[in-house]
Amino acid sequence: MSNDILKKIRAIEFEALLGSITISITVILVIVNVFLRYFLGIQYSWIEEVSVGCFIWTVYLGATASYRKRGLIGVDAVT
Structure with missing residues (x-):
């Protein structure tokens, strides 16, 4: 179990x-x-x-790191 947690932490830090x-x-x-x-x-x-290519990669890597930390904004819609 602790190995899984360490792998997740290392992946977030790498991204x-x-x-x-x-x-x-x-x-x-x-x-x-x-x-x-x-x-x-x-x-x-x-x-x-x-520079545009690097910026695009920055956005992708930041989004994946935020997703793994559950830091993305969620929107709930009520109909």
Whole structure:
């Protein structure tokens, strides 16, 4: 029983860690892209694509970590 609990904790921590890494990559790439574009006049289109992809992965990983912790918002509708 304790092994199952440890596996769940490790999985949540791994998803949160990976989500933190992907959001950090997104922030760094956006800052670099703004600096390159406005101060040096250089444009790289791949930076925007990679940052959007990392942000999407951040959302997915955050949603799965929240779901496992039962931290998602629930909506009840009464008809």
